[in-house]
Amino acid sequence: MPATSSPLTAATATTPATGGIPAASQVRWILASLSLSMLLSSLGTSIANVGLPTLTQVFNASFQQVQWVVVAYLLAITTLIVSVGRLGDMIGRKRLLLAGITLFTIASAVCGAAPSLLLLIAARATQGLGAAVMMALTMAFVGETVSKEKTGSAMGLLGTMSAVGTALGPSLGGMLIAGLNWRAIFLVNVPLGIISFILARRYLPQDQPASDKTSSRFDRTGTLLLALTLAAYALAMTLGRGHFGVLNLALLLAAILGAALFMLVESKVASPLIRPAMLRDITLSTSLAMNTLVATVMMATLVVGPFYLSRSLALSDAMVGLMMSIGPVISACSGVIAGRMVDRMGAQATVITGLIAMTAGAFALALLPAMLNITGYIIAIAILTPGYQLFQAANNTAVMQDITPNQRGLISGMLNLSRNLGLITGATLMGAVFAWATASNDIRTAAPVAIADGMRITFIVAGVMLVVALGIAGVGRCWVRRDVKSED
Template identity: 75%
Template sequence: MLKPIIAGRDVAVAANAERTPSVRWALASLSLSMLLSSLGTSIANVGLPTLAQAFNASFQDVQWVVLAYLLAITTLIVSVGRLGDIAGRRRLLLAGIFLFTVASALSGAAPTLWLLIAARAAQGLGAAVMMALAMALVGETVSKARTGSAMGLLGTMSAIGTALGPSLGGFLIAGLGWRAIFLVNVPLGILAFLLAYRHLPVDIRGPKTDRAGFDTMGTLLLALTLAAYALAMTIGRGSFGPLNMALLSASVFGTGLFVFAESRAASPLIRLAMFRDPVLSASLAMNVLVSTVVMATLVVGPFYLSRALGLDPALVGIVMSIGPIISALSGVPAGRVVDRLGAPFMVIVGLTAIVAGSIALSVLPAISGVAGYIAAIAVLTPGYQLFQAANNTAVMMDVHPGQRGVISGMLSLSRNLGLVTGASVMGAVFALASATIDITAAHPEAVAAGMRITFAVAAVLIGVALAIAVGGRALAARPSLPGDA
């Protein structure tokens, strides 16, 4: 019964390929979509100190320029693939690019901070569509023989966007002001839309009975729970009062409702049975912890470099781009090392490097300034790439082909949960450790103290992840006993 359906789809894909004038231009549109979505994540971080001054806002307030974008991506990244199946992937990608472009223009024109945050949330919704569907459309755009190369190209463009953000943002702020870091996306977004509209294959209409339903309730509960969690960590200007506790309680209650809703949903956003797998659960937990620390470098770093070390925005951007550049260069070698030495062992090696880098970030900048900061990042970043390659390989290598998309979505969700935690919780730790209400007016020594304490906490978090990895490896190596089930 499946063979005629598969054959029909193959014919339809081939027909689409013939109607597509240039696969190269189609890939260019998908690559540009990935570049823009990752650029939107990294370019705003370097502008946080400038935005705090421009809007006379606190550090906790301007954090939401980053958080709004991340929250929108996190809440939609798992379900957007299913929505693409219902509405058509090409059609939904075009809508996502359009929304991202319009929201970028609105961000650049925003007269108040809260309008900027609202526009950034809309931009994040567009970015979630672009990130998820660019990957999904590769299979409809290129032949199976070229799928790996196409995926590698998209990964490279994502790394380039992350690396380009801090340096480009720094130069744009220094030369044209903060609005330019958002307006730069507009011409690129228009180009991506035109390329996608002209060269991507048309959507294939399948039987409606084959289409899974969209978990609206699960998506809404996840969004509200994450928003309550992030609010609990950011409002209060460094203090944790009754409102913070109420919001944190609401996020815990929301988590319970989400779990209940997913257990009853016909097509759940997240299948709870996945968490019975100890390897997957451990990998997701480690992914959250590691992404938390990586995001802390992007949020706390600009304030330390500008306030404690006195660097101008252009220099802050250059220094902040070093980590993503190292990440882009070390990605392929890290994958080769994992293939050669094994994923479980290299997870431990990668986490060890991240612990060392976090300790170095807590100590070296106070001793050697910018050189110490760069040296610490040069240790932490390759460790992060090694962990990502090993952790993803450990999870995906034994997954049934029919579940790869779902598990991949879970890895993306856990990473984004970590990014939200890094921007909110680690930002709160930094504000508390700096012992000041207004971080933009904080004394350099206070900011330096905040930096030291924040990355000491980061080292502890990665220590927990390392304990999980070592415990999992020991459990896997333990010989089976007669009484084991």
């Protein structure tokens, strides 16, 4: 990203030194530490889902009740990830990351030993807080430990580890439950968390003291407002299991009002959590918008894919699981390659390349399965998923490589938040599009032809959303070029 006088870079002169980039041998261990943190937080998201049927029997609870084992974790991450990123900028990222790993590890142990569903849900929320710290600060550390010409590769590696955690969760969780019991899906995080803590404590660079006194003032009012606003939105999108009722509408209106009140408060406090001027930075605002759209589309593959494979193609449960693992496996294999392409092509060009591939993949999902059945599905996923990794690595690099050190945690948190909001929105919005497109009162009893029609229409909508993201990318690139010419 070319240097401009944006709110993200204007404070460079007042930023304390970071001590320079560590030696190459130390960087390898730093990336190993950050990768393990990213793996753990992603694994925590995906591994619990496979245990929900077992938990309904163990605790004699309904599906709606045990579903909070998953929702509590995601809700904690979504509501707190921006705030913990900002807190890391203020009190020291290494200190806070070590605390987050410790909290995640202890909460994992409590989850594994929980005698009741209520305690398990509370422990999962606490585990989510630790995961929010780990997610927000891993990307923030890249800027101060990796040279700019290698930033893309580092972001690609983190994307790979996130994909590995997502792909590994269901299979590892199933094996642990079958071989041991449900407690093992949480206890497996304990030894991994201890290793992550040791690596982070040994190899991550020491925190630098902040010279700006205003940075020590934590925006408690803004943090509370943002957390409540995000919680209202997340609950509006997840409660009701696809039925948008009066409660969902009330929560959505509360989220809209909360967002307006949050921006009003942030414009008046001396040390805001998020300065409104930051959102006028074209690189940041376009990156956040694209990140949300892309995550919304990717969630459609997870929501619609199982129904199409099982109901329209009549695959067995084992084959559905195998087909659904293709995307994460391709994503894990292509992450590092995507990062290297970012370093060679540049972040802005690679963002557009990734979005073009994703757009082609989305339209391929709308068309090819009807022509080639399962082969068409695999081809489309093989186009869409590498495009996603290209976009993620490039988009994160474009935002993170030139921001000031005292904003890295905050911006990293905002990037993760935009992705989470996209995933939450995609689960509801794209699920609703799919249900409408099948023209059935109950998707579970819809005819195979109706499911295929729903699949086609859903991914046409997804393709249009990605065309919009491409337009946003084009506007952002033209704006940056205009700023560079005006400075010249």
